[in-house]
Structures are given as C-alpha cells and as structure tokens.
Amino acid sequence: GAGVSQTPSNKVTEKGKYVELRCDPISGHTALYWYRQSLGQGPEFLIYFQGTGAADDSGLPNDRFFAVRPEGSVSTLKIQRTERGDSAVYLCASSLGQGAVDTEAFFGQGTRLTVV
C-alpha cells in the first residue's frame, strides 16, 4: 500500500475483553515495530519484527500482550484481559529492514484503544 495502515482507527472495549489491533506495513518493508503512546507521553517501544520473527519483544509490558506476523507482512497486536491502564494509542511503523539507520521508519496513524 501507499502507507502504513492500522485498523481499527478507534476501539472501545470493556475491561477484561480481548482485542486485536492490525498493522499493514508498506509493501516490501521487512522491519515492523509496535509502539504504545499514553496520553501526554512519547511513544514507547513494544516489539520489533524482522520478517516473521520477533527480534525484540523486550517492551511488551506483561504476558497479556502478544504480537504476531505470520507471513512477514501484516502484524496483529493482541491484548488479553484488557485493563483500563491499557488505554493508549498503539502505533505501528515499518521500514526497509535497516531500521532508521539507513532508511526511514514510516508510521501509521495508530489505533486509539479505550478500555472502559
């Protein structure tokens, strides 16, 4: 696609429910990142995929969070037993594979998750 696409744009869920957030990166981009941006804060790193594998998942806050990228393209961030503290904007970014070193990381418009 022309840019990084994230769906849904907004998601409201009840506490305790399961949610999935989708990221469709730019075609040909092998590197994919998830970040979480809480209100009034900068984005915080969650997980990094190089191809199909999670090269770095050190930012995932706990085992309720999980992400997959089975075919090396679309990625899904999964949150189980959502809590009100999970409310944030979840941003996805992709790049050609060298990260931001040699190429630009392009961001999607994010998914605003609200847990009520």
Next chain:
Amino acid sequence: AQTVTQSQPEMSVQEAETVTLSCTYDTSESNYYLFWYKQPPSRQMILVIRQEAYKQQNATENRFSVNFQKAAKSFSLKISDSQLGDTAMYFCAFMSPYNTDKLIFGTGTRLQVFP
C-alpha cells in the same frame, strides 16, 4: 539505559518567526542517531530531520535545522519562517544501531504557531 528529555511541554511562536525546541539525551555510546518527529492531530508520526552522531555537521532540511552538541548531549531543533502548518507535537528520539533500531522518544513539545 538511554533516556531522552524534552523540558519544554509547550511553545508558541508567531507565523514567520523562528523557534527553537530543546532536547537532551543520555547515553554511554559513541555512535547513535537522533531524530525529530512531528505528530499532528492525525496522530501519524512524520520524520522531520535526522542526525548521525559521527557527523559533526548539523543536519538541515529546508526550514528545519538542528544544533547538535555531542559533548553536551544536546540536540535542539530550529524552525525558521514558522508556518501555521507547523503546529503539532514534536518529539525528539534516540536510536542505537546496536539495539535493534528501536526509537526512544522524549515526552514531546506542543508547538502552536499563531497568525
């Protein structure tokens, strides 16, 4: 661990004037990359400018330039001839090439450009 600090929560500037946004960072590494990102209300992060630490020359991109002071670990963004479209959140970010290329962001500065 690396940290990025933006001490100006909000800034304002009149159209056509110049404004400087501050950023300091902490790292023990000698080779790294610094970035300024713009985030308008649409939420999409847009790369404004990038600086490689091993390059002494300050990066410039049209109306945007940086003042990179490696010894002081300072990386400020200067916006010249400010335009209404520059109104947005601005985030300073650090990236180590030894750490999976993930970005470490500051807390941001909200810039308002007034006509």
